[in-house]
Amino acid sequence: MKYLILSVFILFNHSGLVRAQLTRTEKKIVQEVNSLAPEQLELLKRVVNMNSGTMNFDGVQAVGKVLMEEFEALGFETSWVDGQEFGRAGHLLATHEGKPENLKVMLIGHLDTVFEPDHPYQSYTIDGDSVMRGPGVVDMKGGDVIILYALRAMREAGALKNMNVRVVMTGDEEKSGSPLSLSKQLLVETAEWADVAIGFENGDSNFKTAVISRRGSIRWKLEVNGNAAHSSQVFSEEVGAGAIYEASRILKAFYDELSQEPLLTFNPGVILGGTAVEFDNGKDGGTAYGKSNVVASEVVVSGDIRAVSPEQLAMTKETMERIVSSHLPGTEAAITFEEGYPPLPPTQGNRELLDLYSTVSSDLGLGPVSAVDPLRAGAADVSFTSGLVDAAMDGIGLSGGNDHTANEYADLNRLPDLTKRAALLLYRLNQKK
Structure with a gap:
C-alpha cells in the first residue's frame, strides 16, 4: 500500500526534523556535496560536449x-530500454x-537535446x-x-542504503517517439511503482520556484467539407455556406465558449482552405488552391489544447x-484529437511536496521556494x-536560461x-516512523 505524502509531513513535524538546524547526517550530506562539486562540474562539461540531439541515436x-556507469558505481542496477519500437534511441533505467x-x-531526467549534429x-x-x-x-x-550527485552525496553520508529509488532518463523528451x-x-510503469515522482527539468529557471502543475498538450485537427460551386450560388439551398464559412463559425464558437476558461489555451496554428x-x-502544413469566385469545398485546421487537469481537458474536447456537430447548410465537419502529454494538476500531495522542498531550502539558508504559474510550465515527462x-514535482534542475537556443x-x-x-529532500522523504 502506498504511503500518503501527508504522513511524511506528520513524521517530520512530530520528530522535530522540520527546523533550521540540520541533523548530523544532513550536515554530512551537505559536506559531501561541497567536496564532490569539482567532480560534478567535470561530468557536466563532459556530457554537454557529447552531442545527443534526439535523432542522434548513437x-x-x-x-x-x-551515466549508467556512474549509477552502477553507486550500487544501482541499470538497464537500457531500446527505442526501436517507437523510433528513438531508448531510455535509461537505474534502480536502487x-x-x-x-x-x-x-526521479526523472532526459538525455536528449534539441541540438542535432x-x-x-x-x-x-x-x-x-x-x-x-x-x-x-x-x-x-x-x-x-x-x-x-545528490544520490552520491547521500551514499557517501550513509543515507542511501535503505532508499527505494528508480531513475528514468528518457531519450526522446525533446521530440517524442x-x-x-x-x-x-517506462515512465508510466515506473510511476505505477512509485509513491513520489520528482523531475529535474529547469522549470522557469528561477532558483526560487518549482513546478507542481504542468498543462498537458494534445493536438487536434478540424476537417470541413462543403459543396464546390460558382460563388454566385453561395447560400443557396443547393450549395449552402461553403467550407470556409463553416470553419469560421466553428473557430469563432470555440473562442466564444472557451477563451475565458482559466489556465486553458487552444490554438488553431494552421488553416488551409479552398x-x-x-x-x-x-x-x-500543406497546400491549398481556390479561386475568389468558387465556393470552397475543403478546409483543414490544425491546432493544440493545453489544459491544467484531465477534467478540464475532457470538458474542452x-x-x-x-460545436463541430452543428453544421451550417450544405456543410459537414469532424474534429479528431491525437494522443499527447496529459495534464499534471496541482494536487494537495504536490503542494505538500513543494512545502517540504521549500522547508529544506530554508533550512539550508537558501530561502523559500514557491510554485510556478502553470501558464509558464509546458508539458514534460x-x-x-x-x-x-501521491505527489509529483518538477523544475528543480539547474538554473539558467535561453533553452533551445545557441545562447543556452x-x-x-x-x-x-x-x-x-x-539530496536533503530525498533524505527527508526516506525517513520513516
Missing part, C-alpha cells in the same frame, strides 16, 4: 552509457532497492567563473548531474465536439506520472545549492 546512447516499507521515489552549437564555454554556456546545459544535462503509448511506457487541399500531418503517484546557459553558482536541496 549520441543519446553514449550519454546514457556514461532499499527497505520495502520505505517510500518509493521516482548539424547544429553549430556543439560545445561548452565558461564565462568568468559562474556562467556555463552549452547545448543542453540546463535542458537538461544539468538536472541529470544534480540527480546523480511514436506511438506515445510505447514511448512513455477547392483543393493537401495537408501533411508530419509537417503540420466535449465542447469542441458539440513528469506529466505521465499524473494520477499514478547555466548558473554554476547554483549547481551545489540545487544538489544540496535535492
